[in-house]
Amino acid sequence: MSNASRRSVLGMLAATPLAASGLVAASGGAAHAQRSEPLRTYKEYVRELAKKDLFSGVIMIAHRGRPVVAEAFGMADKKLGIRNRLDTRFNLGSASKPFSTLAIVQLAEQGKVEFYDRLGTYLTGFRPEVADKVTVHQMLTHTSGMGSLPWDPDLITYSREEALGITAKALRGGELQFPPGTQHQYGGAGLDALGEIVTKVTGMSYWDYVHEHIFDAVGMTGSRYYTRTEWLADTAIAHPYMLQADGSRVDALRDLKASAVIGGPGTNPARPFIGGPSVGAFASAPDLVRLGRALDNHTLLTGPYTDLYVGPKFPAAPPPGAPSPGTARREAFQAYGLNSTIMGDFRVIGHGGGVGGGNANWNVYLGHGWTGVVLSNYDLEAKLLMEILGKEREAITAAAA
Incomplete structure (x- = not known):
């Protein structure tokens, strides 16, 4: 798959403190348990991928700014033995275009x-x-x-x-x-x-x-366009581990000569000194949840201009391998720098991104209060990423039912 086509495929926390990881408990009896099961299934699915060293990063699903799934996997810096945490920051690639x-x-x-x-x-x-x-x-x-x-x-x-x-x-x-x-x-x-x-x-x-x-x-305190110097010095930013042809992974930040195989073949996300308007901001999962809440609550724009920003502008076919909507009808559009999709009863906005040694995706279910975030410091094959996002969508739509 070419670099351009791969990018096309890829292309709010309240004051309540986060649990360290896992599924955050809530009340609600049998109905709550029924809604919680898809969320738990999703978390266990990603946990199994991490056990096989197929995923490293953070997943988060939040409702009205409160995380209901929040877990970190793998290492942010293998050399220094620093694990990924819920507040670890990741290179967003094109997911920063919006x-x-x-x-x-x-x-x-x-x-x-x-x-x-x-x-x-x-x-x-x-x-x-x-x-x-x-x-x-x-x-x-x-x-x-x-x-x-x-x-x-x-x-x-x-x-x-x-x-x-x-x-x-x-x-x-x-x-x-x-x-x-x-x-x-x-x-x-x-x-x-x-x-x-x-x-x-x-x-x-x-x-x-x-x-x-x-x-x-909106309080995205960890989000910045970090320079390469800052990236190297800050242990709260995940290093990108690029998959190589022999199946090994190399730390792209420490080896600028190394090149990606699947995450933009021939590239290295640490070679640019700093990202720009089309690629390369950094954010944590909690910060992207904050962003989702801000868009849903018209914090960054007034209501009319929020509608203008997120509203469909041009029809766009779903990317190859996009998660199936099941029985729901799906209509995909280009908004102002965002993907804007109607899926059954849900209107979903967001964006994905991929770089050598990293993947990112954030989706906001407008009017329903749900936000899903996937951040990884492994570059993932498009098929696997789409499978993860499909599981996330199943979990959110089932929990929102």
């Missing part, structure tokens, strides 16, 4: 960005066919035709300035893959351009804006 689009919708609500504006309204140096034709709306929905940036998988960057310069140059040399608005093609270039727009209209770096107006605003 942060850049959320920032743009916040600025649109403030009247600082217009969805119909062309890219050239805000930024200079792009090819005329890009600057004059691509709209903010199209970049938000992967319908701009900008595709993904060309990149050197072996490139190692050493500063924010270097990373910004390389991205800016690549963006301005990019050509359209199709006329804007005529197709839907998942990619990162439009998101990277949106990040530049955030900086242009706010006077803040993209990273500072997201840290202040998204992460800090």
Whole structure:
């Protein structure tokens, strides 16, 4: 499977303290026991994977901000003997894309960005066919035709300035893959351009804006765009363990020469000095639960703009191997940087991501109060990841019934 297709496949805590792990108890008698059994089955399923060393990371299912399944497996740093914990932070890969689009919708609500504006309204140096034709709306929905940036998988960057310069140059040399608005093609270039727009209209770096107006605003205290230096120094951040052809796993953070086999073949997520608008933020499972609650409660945007942010914009087929909806009817759409799916009685938003040595996925069941999070510092085969997510969905929909 190609790197692009794999990414397409991948592509709120209240004040109550977390239990250390496991299934959090609650009252409710027989009815509660019946609802709890699918949650317990899901946890045991992942536990068996971890025993076979097929999964390392954290799973969490929360209802109205309160975790009902919360368990950590495996090691965050094998060399130092540090285990994954519920609050361990993981590289989200593309599961961080919705942060850049959320920032743009916040600025649109403030009247600082217009969805119909062309890219050239805000930024200079792009090819005329890009600057004059691509709209903010199209970049938000992967319908701009900008595709993904060309990149050197072996490139190692050493500063924010270097990373910004390389991205800016690549963006301005990019050509359209199709006329804007005529197709839907998942990619990162439009998101990277949106990040530049955030900086242009706010006077803040993209990273500072997201840290202040998204992460800090909802108490996502462990979520950041960490630099490689910070990643190495902070024992609360999981190291990525990339699967190799011989079945072994290598610590990508400590071995920048090592390359992924299935998580973006040929890449290493630690080579970039810092992530950006299209990939590479870090978060813990509790922080993503907080994010889900904030979106469900209209904390980051008013009600109308939350609806605008999460609402379907463009029909999108489910990724290959996506969990079966069973007897429920499924309609999948692209929202503003999010996947927005109608599945039976549920409206589910979220995003997934995969890097060498890592997978991440978060889903919010709008109006029902449920959030599901899977974070791993192993790169997982797409089939296995989809199986895990299918089990998570079964557990949540059964518990919500």
